Amino acid sequence: QSALTQPASVSGSPGQPITISCTGTSSDVGSYNLVSWYQQHPGKAPQLMIYEGSKRPSGVSDRFSGSKSGNTASLTISGLQAEDEADYYCCSYAGRSTLVFGGGTKLTVL
Amino acid sequence: QVQLQESGPGLVKPSETLSLTCTVSSYSISSGYYWGWIRQPPGKGLEWIGSIYRSGSTYYNSSLKSRVTMSVDTSKNQFSLKLSSVTATDTAVYYCARESGYCSSTSCYMVAFDIWGQGTMVTVSP
Numbered sequence: 001q002s003a004l005t006q007p008a009s010v011s012g013s014p015g016q017p018i019t020i021s022c023t024g025t026s027s028d029v030g031s032y033n034l035v036s037w038y039q040q041h042p043g044k045a046p047q048l049m050i051y052e053g054s055k056r057p058s059g060v061s062d063r064f065s066g067s068k069s070g071n072t073a074s075l076t077i078s079g080l081q082a083e084d085e086a087d088y089y090c091c092s093y094a095g096r097s098t099l100v101f102g103g104g105t106k107l108t109v110l
Numbered sequence: 111q112v113q114l115q116e117s118g119p120g121l122v123k124p125s126e127t128l129s130l131t132c133t134v135s136s137y138s139i140s141s142g143y144y145w146g147w148i149r150q151p152p153g154k155g156l157e158w159i160g161s162i163y164r165s166g167s168t169y170y171n172s173s174l175k176s177r178v179t180m181s182v183d184t185s186k187n188q189f190s191l192k193l194s195s196v197t198a199t200d201t202a203v204y205y206c207a208r209e210s211g212y213c214s215s216t217s218c219y220m221v222a223f224d225i226w227g228q229g230t231m232v233t234v235s236p
Binding site: 032034036048089093098100 | 169205210217218219222224226227
Protein backbone atom coordinates (compact mmCIF):
# COMPACT_ATOMS: atom_id res chain seq x y z
CA GLN A 1 0.00 0.00 0.00
CA SER A 2 1.88 3.07 -1.22
CA ALA A 3 0.54 6.46 -0.22
CA LEU A 4 -1.48 8.33 -2.80
CA THR A 5 0.35 11.26 -4.39
CA GLN A 6 -0.80 14.81 -3.68
CA PRO A 7 0.95 18.12 -4.34
CA ALA A 8 2.64 19.36 -1.19
CA SER A 9 1.06 22.77 -1.51
CA VAL A 10 -1.37 24.83 -3.56
CA SER A 11 -2.44 28.43 -3.23
CA GLY A 12 -5.08 30.77 -4.56
CA SER A 13 -6.66 34.15 -4.03
CA PRO A 14 -10.05 34.68 -2.40
CA GLY A 15 -12.85 34.05 -4.85
CA GLN A 16 -10.71 31.96 -7.20
CA PRO A 17 -11.10 28.23 -7.74
CA ILE A 18 -8.38 25.72 -6.91
CA THR A 19 -7.99 22.02 -7.59
CA ILE A 20 -6.03 19.47 -5.58
CA SER A 21 -5.07 16.25 -7.31
CA CYS A 22 -4.70 12.81 -5.79
CA THR A 23 -2.94 10.21 -7.91
CA GLY A 24 -3.07 6.54 -7.16
CA THR A 25 -2.94 3.37 -9.19
CA SER A 26 -5.25 0.96 -10.95
CA SER A 27 -5.36 -0.97 -7.67
CA ASP A 28 -6.93 1.81 -5.65
CA VAL A 29 -8.22 5.10 -7.09
CA GLY A 30 -8.60 3.65 -10.55
CA SER A 31 -10.54 0.58 -9.51
CA TYR A 32 -13.07 1.96 -7.07
CA ASN A 33 -15.28 5.01 -6.76
CA LEU A 34 -14.39 5.17 -3.07
CA VAL A 35 -12.22 8.25 -2.71
CA SER A 36 -12.84 10.54 0.25
CA TRP A 37 -11.40 13.95 1.05
CA TYR A 38 -10.67 15.46 4.47
CA GLN A 39 -9.97 19.01 5.62
CA GLN A 40 -7.73 19.51 8.63
CA HIS A 41 -7.12 22.82 10.35
CA PRO A 42 -4.03 23.13 12.59
CA GLY A 43 -4.42 21.26 15.86
CA LYS A 44 -7.82 19.89 14.87
CA ALA A 45 -9.16 16.52 13.81
CA PRO A 46 -9.80 15.94 10.11
CA GLN A 47 -13.29 16.62 8.78
CA LEU A 48 -14.94 14.68 5.96
CA MET A 49 -15.61 16.91 2.95
CA ILE A 50 -16.25 14.45 0.09
CA TYR A 51 -17.01 10.72 -0.01
CA GLU A 52 -17.53 8.20 -2.79
CA GLY A 53 -15.62 10.51 -5.09
CA SER A 54 -18.16 13.29 -5.42
CA LYS A 55 -20.74 13.17 -2.64
CA ARG A 56 -20.91 15.87 0.03
CA PRO A 57 -21.94 15.13 3.62
CA SER A 58 -24.70 17.24 5.05
CA GLY A 59 -23.38 20.61 6.15
CA VAL A 60 -20.44 20.78 3.76
CA SER A 61 -20.48 23.79 1.47
CA ASP A 62 -21.35 23.17 -2.18
CA ARG A 63 -18.18 25.09 -3.04
CA PHE A 64 -16.44 21.74 -2.49
CA SER A 65 -16.70 19.17 -5.25
CA GLY A 66 -14.94 15.96 -6.19
CA SER A 67 -14.24 14.10 -9.41
CA LYS A 68 -12.12 11.33 -10.84
CA SER A 69 -10.41 10.51 -14.10
CA GLY A 70 -8.53 7.27 -14.41
CA ASN A 71 -6.15 6.86 -11.49
CA THR A 72 -6.43 10.50 -10.40
CA ALA A 73 -9.07 11.99 -8.13
CA SER A 74 -9.51 15.72 -7.68
CA LEU A 75 -10.97 18.08 -5.11
CA THR A 76 -12.09 21.47 -6.39
CA ILE A 77 -12.90 24.41 -4.18
CA SER A 78 -14.73 27.18 -5.97
CA GLY A 79 -14.80 30.71 -4.61
CA LEU A 80 -11.92 30.34 -2.17
CA GLN A 81 -12.47 31.79 1.28
CA ALA A 82 -10.00 32.52 4.04
CA GLU A 83 -11.41 29.72 6.20
CA ASP A 84 -10.57 27.18 3.49
CA GLU A 85 -6.89 27.53 4.38
CA ALA A 86 -6.03 24.11 5.79
CA ASP A 87 -4.43 20.77 4.97
CA TYR A 88 -6.37 18.45 2.69
CA TYR A 89 -6.02 14.68 2.49
CA CYS A 90 -7.43 12.20 0.03
CA CYS A 91 -8.11 8.60 0.94
CA SER A 92 -9.01 5.63 -1.22
CA TYR A 93 -10.20 2.08 -0.77
CA ALA A 94 -7.29 -0.06 -1.94
CA GLY A 95 -8.78 -3.52 -2.18
CA ARG A 96 -8.69 -6.45 0.25
CA SER A 97 -10.49 -4.31 2.88
CA THR A 98 -7.69 -1.77 3.17
CA LEU A 99 -7.40 1.99 2.89
CA VAL A 100 -4.62 4.33 1.83
CA PHE A 101 -4.24 8.06 2.45
CA GLY A 102 -2.51 10.68 0.37
CA GLY A 103 0.44 12.62 1.73
CA GLY A 104 -1.61 15.77 2.20
CA THR A 105 -1.75 19.18 0.55
CA LYS A 106 -1.36 22.51 2.32
CA LEU A 107 -3.77 25.08 0.89
CA THR A 108 -2.80 28.71 1.31
CA VAL A 109 -5.31 31.48 0.65
CA LEU A 110 -3.30 34.49 -0.51
CA GLN B 111 -24.76 14.08 18.37
CA VAL B 112 -22.36 11.16 17.99
CA GLN B 113 -19.05 11.74 19.72
CA LEU B 114 -15.85 9.73 19.99
CA GLN B 115 -13.20 10.18 22.67
CA GLU B 116 -9.77 8.57 22.76
CA SER B 117 -8.12 7.70 26.07
CA GLY B 118 -4.89 6.08 27.15
CA PRO B 119 -1.32 6.79 28.26
CA GLY B 120 0.40 9.73 26.62
CA LEU B 121 3.85 8.24 27.14
CA VAL B 122 4.97 4.71 26.26
CA LYS B 123 8.44 3.25 26.56
CA PRO B 124 10.18 1.71 23.54
CA SER B 125 9.48 -2.01 23.03
CA GLU B 126 6.32 -1.79 25.13
CA THR B 127 2.69 -1.96 23.99
CA LEU B 128 0.64 1.14 23.22
CA SER B 129 -2.97 0.75 24.35
CA LEU B 130 -5.77 3.15 23.50
CA THR B 131 -9.54 3.07 23.94
CA CYS B 132 -12.19 4.96 22.05
CA THR B 133 -15.49 5.60 23.82
CA VAL B 134 -18.49 6.25 21.60
CA SER B 135 -21.44 8.32 22.88
CA SER B 136 -24.92 8.90 21.45
CA TYR B 137 -24.63 5.88 19.16
CA SER B 138 -24.52 2.18 19.86
CA ILE B 139 -21.57 0.38 18.29
CA SER B 140 -23.83 -2.65 18.04
CA SER B 141 -26.06 -0.79 15.59
CA GLY B 142 -23.56 -0.89 12.78
CA TYR B 143 -20.71 0.97 11.04
CA TYR B 144 -17.05 0.17 11.12
CA TRP B 145 -14.77 1.81 13.67
CA GLY B 146 -11.26 2.84 12.77
CA TRP B 147 -7.92 4.08 14.03
CA ILE B 148 -5.80 6.60 12.16
CA ARG B 149 -2.54 8.19 13.28
CA GLN B 150 -0.56 11.29 12.37
CA PRO B 151 3.11 11.72 13.31
CA PRO B 152 4.07 15.28 14.21
CA GLY B 153 4.15 17.44 11.09
CA LYS B 154 3.28 14.52 8.83
CA GLY B 155 0.28 13.02 7.07
CA LEU B 156 -2.47 10.63 8.06
CA GLU B 157 -1.95 6.87 8.17
CA TRP B 158 -4.75 4.32 8.39
CA ILE B 159 -3.98 1.77 11.11
CA GLY B 160 -7.01 -0.48 10.89
CA SER B 161 -10.76 -0.91 11.25
CA ILE B 162 -13.08 -3.18 13.19
CA TYR B 163 -16.71 -4.14 12.74
CA ARG B 164 -19.21 -4.67 15.52
CA SER B 165 -18.87 -8.41 15.02
CA GLY B 166 -15.16 -8.16 15.80
CA SER B 167 -13.98 -8.62 12.21
CA THR B 168 -10.75 -6.69 11.79
CA TYR B 169 -8.89 -5.14 8.87
CA TYR B 170 -5.33 -3.88 9.29
CA ASN B 171 -2.74 -1.86 7.40
CA SER B 172 -0.32 -4.45 6.06
CA SER B 173 2.67 -2.41 7.24
CA LEU B 174 1.46 -2.61 10.86
CA LYS B 175 -0.44 -5.87 10.81
CA SER B 176 2.13 -7.88 12.75
CA ARG B 177 1.96 -5.45 15.69
CA VAL B 178 -1.69 -4.36 15.74
CA THR B 179 -4.64 -5.80 17.62
CA MET B 180 -8.05 -4.18 17.63
CA SER B 181 -11.05 -5.22 19.70
CA VAL B 182 -14.57 -4.05 20.42
CA ASP B 183 -16.54 -4.09 23.69
CA THR B 184 -20.18 -3.50 22.84
CA SER B 185 -21.21 -3.60 26.52
CA LYS B 186 -19.08 -0.52 27.20
CA ASN B 187 -19.64 0.97 23.73
CA GLN B 188 -15.89 1.10 23.24
CA PHE B 189 -13.28 -0.17 20.83
CA SER B 190 -9.58 -0.47 21.44
CA LEU B 191 -6.18 -0.46 19.80
CA LYS B 192 -3.02 -2.24 20.89
CA LEU B 193 0.26 -1.64 19.09
CA SER B 194 3.14 -3.78 20.30
CA SER B 195 6.91 -3.32 20.21
CA VAL B 196 6.67 0.43 19.74
CA THR B 197 9.57 2.61 18.67
CA ALA B 198 10.02 6.36 18.33
CA THR B 199 8.48 6.18 14.86
CA ASP B 200 5.16 5.30 16.48
CA THR B 201 5.03 8.71 18.15
CA ALA B 202 1.91 10.36 16.75
CA VAL B 203 -1.54 11.75 17.37
CA TYR B 204 -3.90 8.79 17.34
CA TYR B 205 -7.46 9.33 16.16
CA CYS B 206 -10.44 7.03 16.40
CA ALA B 207 -13.24 7.49 13.89
CA ARG B 208 -16.56 6.10 12.74
CA GLU B 209 -16.32 4.58 9.30
CA SER B 210 -19.05 3.89 6.80
CA GLY B 211 -18.77 0.89 4.55
CA TYR B 212 -20.55 -2.13 3.20
CA CYS B 213 -19.89 -5.78 2.48
CA SER B 214 -20.66 -7.97 -0.46
CA SER B 215 -20.50 -11.74 -0.40
CA THR B 216 -16.79 -11.62 -1.10
CA SER B 217 -15.35 -8.41 0.31
CA CYS B 218 -15.91 -5.42 2.56
CA TYR B 219 -15.54 -1.91 1.18
CA MET B 220 -14.60 1.08 3.31
CA VAL B 221 -16.24 4.34 2.29
CA ALA B 222 -15.21 7.20 4.59
CA PHE B 223 -14.53 8.32 8.15
CA ASP B 224 -17.46 10.61 8.91
CA ILE B 225 -16.99 11.30 12.62
CA TRP B 226 -13.61 11.68 14.34
CA GLY B 227 -12.42 11.89 17.90
CA GLN B 228 -10.30 14.87 18.91
CA GLY B 229 -7.15 12.76 18.88
CA THR B 230 -4.66 11.86 21.58
CA MET B 231 -0.90 12.41 21.44
CA VAL B 232 1.21 9.37 22.23
CA THR B 233 4.95 9.77 22.64
CA VAL B 234 7.32 6.82 22.63
CA SER B 235 10.31 7.65 24.78
CA PRO B 236 12.42 5.96 27.49
